[in-house]
Amino acid sequence: MSLLGGNDLKEQQKINELELKINREKQKLDKxxxxxxxxxxxxxxxxxxxxxxxxxxxxxxxxxxxxLTRDIDKKLMNDLVKSLNKDME
Structure with missing residues (x-):
């Protein structure tokens, strides 16, 4: 074992664990x-x-x-918009 940097591995492991915890919390919030x-x-x-x-x-x-900005989204919602316009006539 080296005299220098012996705790670096433990510290990096703690950082990795904290990053995992942060990512899990972000996923919970996104959901x-x-x-x-x-x-x-x-x-x-x-x-x-x-x-x-x-x-x-x-x-x-x-x-x-x-x-709606994307063409695919506009196409997806086109029938709904037409239906709403038809209902108002």
Missing amino acids: KLTRQKILLGAFLVEALEKNSVQGLRQYTAHELPKF
Whole structure:
């Protein structure tokens, strides 16, 4: 065993363990935020389906296409936007 740097291995091991712990906590937070977004989305979809919030359908049909930036997302939501616009006519 070397006289110099004998504790370096232990210190590096502690750093690695702390980094793992940080990553686990980040994953937990990411999962929590994703679940919140899903629940909020489900809440809004229900409000849209029931037409329970005056102006929500019109606002969604008008603003959602502006919010979406990727073509694949626009294509995915196209039927919903058309349906909302049709319901308002």
